[in-house]
Amino acid sequence: MTHEIPTRDALIEAGIALLAEGGPEALTLRRAAARAGVSHAAPAHHFKGLRGLQTAIAIRAFARFNRAMETHRDAAADTPFDRLAGICDGYLAFVDGQLGLFHLMFTAADVDRDDPEFCVESDRAYSILRAGCAPFTGGADLVFEGAVWSAVHGYATLGFTQKRGQAGGENPPPFRDLLRLIVPS
Amino acid sequence: MTHEIPTRDALIEAGIALLAEGGPEALTLRRAAARAGVSHAAPAHHFKGLRGLQTAIAIRAFARFNRAMETHRDAAADTPFDRLAGICDGYLAFVDGQLGLFHLMFTAADVDRDDPEFCVESDRAYSILRAGCAPFTGGADLVFEGAVWSAVHGYATLGFTQKRGQAGGENPPPFRDLLRLIVPS
DNA sequence: GGCCGAAACTTGACACTGTCAAACAAACCC
DNA sequence: GGGTTTGTTTGACAGTGTCAAGTTTCGGCC
Structure with a gap:
């Protein structure tokens, strides 16, 4: 946690941004991945799934x-x-x-x-x-x-x-x- | 509203049942339709969409x-x-x-x-x-x-x-x- | 009765979602 | 250098909401 993994951190910030812009419905694994510039399945690796990201x-x-x-x-x-x-x-x-x-x-x-x-x-x-x-x-x-x-x-x-x-x-x-x-x- | 359309009413009750059994995530247009015994697109006709059913x-x-x-x-x-x-x-x-x-x-x-x-x-x-x-x-x-x-x-x-x-x-x-x-x- | 129009549906397609398995790359350890 | 772990991608799958286009069904009207 102190040792931040860059992609993981970028995904969290991307998710926060999505949430701020479009409300709860806008937060999506694939959208967060796209915004963080990684592939659509990257979030599932760092977090267990959508639940983990949230x-x-x-x-x-x-x-x-x-x-x-x-x-x-x-x-x-x-x-x-x-x-x-x-x-x-x-x-x-x-x-x-x-x-x-x-x-x-x-x-x-x-x-x-x-x-x-x-x-x-x-x-x-x-x-x-x-x-x-x-x-x-x-x-x-x-x-x-x-x-x-x-x-x-x-x-x-x-x-x-x-x-x-x-x-x-x-x-x-x-x-x-x-x-x-x-x-x- | 006083003149209940049977299917419409059945869809609402199916939705309530789904909600009670599986929580908010379980309420789905297609599942409600299946439980009410109608096709997957019937709900979209009676309500404007998922938003309308909810x-x-x-x-x-x-x-x-x-x-x-x-x-x-x-x-x-x-x-x-x-x-x-x-x-x-x-x-x-x-x-x-x-x-x-x-x-x-x-x-x-x-x-x-x-x-x-x-x-x-x-x-x-x-x-x-x-x-x-x-x-x-x-x-x-x-x-x-x-x-x-x-x-x-x-x-x-x-x-x-x-x-x-x-x-x-x-x-x-x-x-x-x-x-x-x-x-x- | 017969028809017609509207309302109640169905069917089929589309884009999007989460999840998973498999492959691939890079780093790291011994 | 070989092997293992970790990060990441690619591709597939089932499930979702929504829309367009058909099909049935039913009620009223001539």
């Missing part, structure tokens, strides 16, 4: 996702609420900008979520959130963490980050307002 | 989803909290039992969410939730509704209904506990 992309996506949360958190004002809200902002900014990757990470059926590398990155995501919650609970509190995690994830997947929400034409409320409802005042 | 299935799924929420709500104790919690229970029970349909309704890329019939059913779902929220807010409150809707949707899509959650091996907290955090005490 898993590899999801792992890299999670790393960027974690970085987005940390960056926004560190840029926020130094209060527990602002830091937690910052994490959520990073979360939602990533979803807004990288919807294809987000879909792969959390909801695509064909990625191996038991892959050890995948688990490392996704566990790290949860631990970032958990650390952001700790000041409010004085330790691990599954209920509070679950509520924040569920709310931000639901907010994102329901499309509240876009202009038009699941409801009618009303503008969605900013997530910060929802968060205030959950955080003990 | 949209039709999603519409039917939403109707059942709405029924699940209403049933659970009506079976709950007659307090505002229990009725809202009942709606959420119906929501989560549907996800637990019909994961394939749920995926189609909310997250599948290839369904036409601007379809008028689809909008009718999905709006009805939101209005059920909204009615459940009203006793707490004394009217429409986008923030409160958004928080409940996001939380239950996130709880479901993060896999909290299964034994193993996104976190480590800990058991996920029951949704009722999360809800209590959001509802004004």
